[in-house]
Amino acid sequence: MGSVLTKNRYQDEAGFQGYFHQFGIGPSGSAGIGYSLRPLRDGAASLDIQLLYHHLHTRVEVQGVGDDRWRSGLLQLVLSTGF
Numbered sequence: 001m002g003s004v005l006t007k008n009r010y011q012d013e014a015g016f017q018g019y020f021h022q023f024g025i026g027p028s029g030s031a032g033i034g035y036s037l038r039p040l041r042d043g044a045a046s047l048d049i050q051l052l053y054h055h056l057h058t059r060v061e062v063q064g065v066g067d068d069r070w071r072s073g074l075l076q077l078v079l080s081t082g083f
Contacts, residue, residue: 002028002056004070024060024070036082050078 004024011017034050054074062068 001025002058004056004058004060021063022060024058026056026058028054028056028058030054034078044083046082048078048080048082050076050080052076052078 002025004022006020006022008020009017010020030052032050032052034048037047037049039045039047052075054076056070056072058070060068060070
């Protein structure tokens with residue numbers, strides 16, 4: 001399960017400061033694949049490559065509007081070193 005929570009501060013034309021809230025919960029998931037290259041003979045250091053995908057599909061309660069459906073996806077490429 002994944003969640004969305006935002007709280008945005010705003011100031012209206014009369015100078016009143018308020019907050020706009022959004023909250024949602026729904027299914028989420030991630031999948032990834034990676035590989036580790038070890039260029040040195042002793043294997044002490046590595047270059048790691050990962051490809052990750054994240055997906056979120058929530059029903060969000062938006063203040064003043066009601067329910068809304070949000071979908072988002074993220075494709076991520078990660079390069080890192082290990083030692």
